[in-house]
Amino acid sequence: MERKETIVDGVRSRWIDHGTGRPVVLVHGIPTSPRLWRHVMPLVEGRSLAWEMSGYGTSIPDGVGADLGLAAQADRLLAWLDHLGLDDPVLVGHDLGGGVAQIAAARSPARFVGLVLTNAVCYDSWPIPSVKLMARFSGLLRHLPDVAMYPSFVQLLRRGHDHDDVARESIGVHWQSYAAHGAAASMMRQVSALDVRDTVAVADRLPHLGLPARVVWGTADQFQKLAYGERLAQDLGTDVRRIEGGKHFTPEDHPGEIAEAINELAAATPPAVA
Known part of the structure; x- marks a missing residue:
């Protein structure tokens, strides 16, 4: 896997690139980064590009003073796709990244050949209560030392995993970026930008x-x-594929199931005619 970056409209865009063939674009959520997809990407039959949202992962410093809302992230995603000249990618999203994917697809459906969503925010399903509370008190919480934020971070990821060993790995992977760039201030910038109206605004376009x-x-x-997954599936004209007992971070706990859905969709879509 290769880390890449470029400048798009004056904004630095970063992603992890792996493989060759039909492009598959993967978008992470909170509190993760493109490394969320580290176990999925080797299983994807094609070129997988895990894009990093501004203000997350190694791009946390770029989030200072920037709009980190999902609609703004979708604009950046589309501009990045234009910049790279990616043709007919499959678009995949998890958590907030699923919301970004819905908005991008609603704004420019002809840009994509398929859409895969897993445990994604949608409609009025978010922010979850703990994140709402953080946003409410962000002015105070942003000044806390990193050590004070770490227990909440650990609890959040443990609640979202159904495999303890994967949860431990995930905590180590994703905490690195927050520890490097100031956990409290970084998280508060992220949660303060969340606005459910971003997904509500495109809900009627999904069908x-x-x-x-x-x-x-x-x-x-x-x-x-x-x-919410069942509602999404109905609006998108498909069936929800259940991972029984699976929790929130499906790309880490169940990469095989996610890759299978991606590969199946990509294989069923004929390549574009030049």
Whole structure:
């Protein structure tokens, strides 16, 4: 896997690139980074590009003073795709990245050949109560030392995993970026930008995207309930694929199931005619 970056409209864009063939663009959520997809990417039959949202991962410093809302992230995603000249990618999103994917697909459905969503924010499903509380008191919390934020971070990731060993790995992987750039201030910038109106605004367009879709959901997710996955699947004209007992961070706990849905969708979509 190769880390890459470029400048798009004056903004630095970073991603992890792996493989060759039909492009598959993967978008992470909170509190993760493109490394969320580290176990999925080797299983993808094609070129996988895990894009990093501004203000997250190694791009946390770029989030200072920037709009980190999902609609703004979707604009950056589309501009990055234009800059790279990626043709007909499959678009994949988890958590906030699933919301970004919905907005990008709603704004430019012809840009994509398919959409895969797993335990994604949608409609009015978010922010979850703990994140709302953090946003409410962000002015105070942003001044806390990193050590004070770490227990909440650990609890959040443990609640979202159904495999303890993967949870431990995930905590180590994703805490690195926050520890390097100031955990409290970074998290507060992220949560303060979240606005449910971003996904509500595109909800009525989802049934009309005309895109082949797969919806894969951990049934035991405490953050994004299965009922929302079922609603997404119905609007996108597909069936929800249940990961029984799966929790929120499906790309880390169940990479095989996620890659299977991606590969199936990509294989069912004929390549573009030049």
